[in-house]
Amino acid sequence: MFFDYNAEKTRKDFPILEKPIVYFDNACMSLKPIQVIDKINEYYKEYTACAGRSAHRFASRVEEEVDKSRNEVRKFINAGSAKEIIFTRNTTEGINLVANCLEFENGDNIIISDKEHNSNLIPWLKLSKKGIKVLIVATKEDGTLDMEDLKSKIDEKTKLVSIVFTSNVDGVVNPIKEIVKICRKNGSLVLVDGAQAAPSMNIDVKSLDVDFLAFSGHKMLGPTGTGILYGKEKALENLPQFIVGGETVTDSTHESYNMEELPMRFEAGLQDYAGIIGLGEACKYLKRIGMDHISKHEIKLNEIITEKLISNPRISVLGPKEAKKRSGIFSFNIKGMNALDISKMLDVSKGIMTRAGMHCVHSWFNKRRINGSVRASLYLYNTEEECNLFVNEVEKILRM
Amino acid sequence: MVLCIIALPVFAILGIFSVKYRKLTLDSLDCIFRTVTFRKCRSSLDDRIKSYMAGKTLKVSPVLSGVIYKNYKLISWIILIIFLWSIYGTSVGIYNYAQYGNCNGPSDTGFCMLDPTGQNTKTSEIEVDKQSKVIYAKLEGDDPIIGNKNAELTIIEFGCYACPYTKKAEPTVKEVLDYYKGKVNLQFKTFYIPHHNMSYRSALAANCAQEQGKYIEYHNSLFENQEQLNEALLHELANNLGMNITKFDECLLAEKYKNEVESDTLAGVHAGVAGTPTFFVNEQKIVGPKPLRTFKTIIDEELKKPGK
Numbered sequence: 001m002f003f004d005y006n007a008e009k010t011r012k013d014f015p016i017l018e019k020p021i022v023y024f025d026n027a028c029m030s031l032k033p034i035q036v037i038d039k040i041n042e043y044y045k046e047y048t049a050c051a052g053r054s055a056h057r058f059a060s061r062v063e064e065e066v067d068k069s070r071n072e073v074r075k076f077i078n079a080g081s082a083k084e085i086i087f088t089r090n091t092t093e094g095i096n097l098v099a100n101c102l103e104f105e106n107g108d109n110i111i112i113s114d115k116e117h118n119s120n121l122i123p124w125l126k127l128s129k130k131g132i133k134v135l136i137v138a139t140k141e142d143g144t145l146d147m148e149d150l151k152s153k154i155d156e157k158t159k160l161v162s163i164v165f166t167s168n169v170d171g172v173v174n175p176i177k178e179i180v181k182i183c184r185k186n187g188s189l190v191l192v193d194g195a196q197a198a199p200s201m202n203i204d205v206k207s208l209d210v211d212f213l214a215f216s217g218h219k220m221l222g223p224t225g226t227g228i229l230y231g232k233e234k235a236l237e238n239l240p241q242f243i244v245g246g247e248t249v250t251d252s253t254h255e256s257y258n259m260e261e262l263p264m265r266f267e268a269g270l271q272d273y274a275g276i277i278g279l280g281e282a283c284k285y286l287k288r289i290g291m292d293h294i295s296k297h298e299i300k301l302n303e304i305i306t307e308k309l310i311s312n313p314r315i316s317v318l319g320p321k322e323a324k325k326r327s328g329i330f331s332f333n334i335k336g337m338n339a340l341d342i343s344k345m346l347d348v349s350k351g352i353m354t355r356a357g358m359h360c361v362h363s364w365f366n367k368r369r370i371n372g373s374v375r376a377s378l379y380l381y382n383t384e385e386e387c388n389l390f391v392n393e394v395e396k397i398l399r400m
Numbered sequence: 401m402v403l404c405i406i407a408l409p410v411f412a413i414l415g416i417f418s419v420k421y422r423k424l425t426l427d428s429l430d431c432i433f434r435t436v437t438f439r440k441c442r443s444s445l446d447d448r449i450k451s452y453m454a455g456k457t458l459k460v461s462p463v464l465s466g467v468i469y470k471n472y473k474l475i476s477w478i479i480l481i482i483f484l485w486s487i488y489g490t491s492v493g494i495y496n497y498a499q500y501g502n503c504n505g506p507s508d509t510g511f512c513m514l515d516p517t518g519q520n521t522k523t524s525e526i527e528v529d530k531q532s533k534v535i536y537a538k539l540e541g542d543d544p545i546i547g548n549k550n551a552e553l554t555i556i557e558f559g560c561y562a563c564p565y566t567k568k569a570e571p572t573v574k575e576v577l578d579y580y581k582g583k584v585n586l587q588f589k590t591f592y593i594p595h596h597n598m599s600y601r602s603a604l605a606a607n608c609a610q611e612q613g614k615y616i617e618y619h620n621s622l623f624e625n626q627e628q629l630n631e632a633l634l635h636e637l638a639n640n641l642g643m644n645i646t647k648f649d650e651c652l653l654a655e656k657y658k659n660e661v662e663s664d665t666l667a668g669v670h671a672g673v674a675g676t677p678t679f680f681v682n683e684q685k686i687v688g689p690k691p692l693r694t695f696k697t698i699i700d701e702e703l704k705k706p707g708k
Contacts, residue, residue: 338447340447340451341450341451341469342451343451344448344451344455345455345458346455347455348451348454348455348456349458396458396462396465397458397465399462399466400454
């Protein structure tokens, strides 16, 4: 038990943890608590219908539940209004929405870091083919962002700074507040990729003052295929529509149409209501546990692993040496061994599930000529005992 | 790449039943194809198998796991060689089975991968030189002929009345004689096997029965009662067949046909008989109990020869 938080109690909410597994692949996908599973089932069992179209009791119930869910998400990130919450399929879709809708002028540039997930790299590279410059800010040897490099690159032509909050490679958290301040001086917009941050830390969009924040439901106990794009109301109002069709208009003729209000104008077609409702439940669950508890718990577990393994000369850890700077991520390599082999061995020998590879951040690995890494990512239901088992198995591999 | 060669046929067969294995079959194929065209294997199936094996052994011993991990290529080659050898051995076994009714081939000298202990082609072995240069037996002596005495072809059988394998072959012998009625007969030569109790005495008794013209009946009775063979039974069987029992007992007591039994056995030894039953169809040898089709293959061949 750490602080006031009891992971063992939390584990009881996760039926899948009855299996003999150690799940350390949370940065890719989190497990789901029974509350979320039940909420999804409830939609299919009790009120399967469309929202915003029909007027019958099921439809009204769906609409009510979706509104509740949107409000839960709003509270989760402390957004000013539910209008600022757009449901998407995932972080990638949220970023693509902004990339496709923002209006650029010739000569504009976009700044990203050199440690972005492909989701926050490819959409911008695609734009670079249309004459928009993509400037890359370097990260330092310890994985932290080179703020001086950012300051030197940002200028009045910088339309947007799109940056990851918590890196999925090494867990380093970027100083978003500081970045926003720099951007404000230049009048640039800020889009934050919060896929890895949202599941593990308190996010207050008002306090951060970001223009956009994209994150996924599946990494934060929510259903797969659910995501959020937060946008300041003003920023969203100025944004043209992306995918249009059903539910994105209030009226149409054969010649024209009237745009729907926010946020529906960005939610085209029939939505994944069960997923959205489940995501709201996941936000509620996380809030109840307390994001600070989760964050501290992850770091504490990471400290256990780091302390026991970092001194081994054959192990190289990606990112800063201090566990507290890597949130819940322990990304490492063993000299002379392939990351995929290590990950597979951990799974086969003790059911320890990690991820191996470049974690969709190929550009960062390729630049450093690193052939991927093994990533153990921790979450609220992981325990000290599991961390010790992981350490033991890694030590066995080191003795091979 | 090495293990992909093994994985390909294995997964291909399993793929008939499950989609999961079809994907693995394609991975194996891709891996082999890319490797032989000097490109990197994309599926990394080999690596997955390697880490799987290392992970499994990690539970037992990190050292053993390390040996597997570091010597994976060598281990793969060894497994591949064993695999190819197994395929070869199995194919030979299947061919032999189709051709001779057992996977050891016409004689019991061939190794059978599917029957490594040779249970299905066992004979009662004796201490003789298996490499004897004389490989066929001659039709000689006054040993009784079973079947048409003027038949075109004679099968010579070296058998022992106390040998369970000789008994096991009896129904097939009858089938053969029945199938080639008139064309083929059989000369049974008693082959004395010291470690079979009653082998010698039964052989003597059969010769004594022949003296009274009751050979075939007594021969059959001996096999029918093989499990209970003893001195009293030899006497009883003769009595049951209506033989002159005094004459029979005197013959047996005096070991009247001792030389005959020893000479038959010696003839077998000279012919390279290493166990019973052993059959000779002219120069071709059939060892152990074999099905009808084995005899048919050889007999048909012999009957087609000129002069038959």
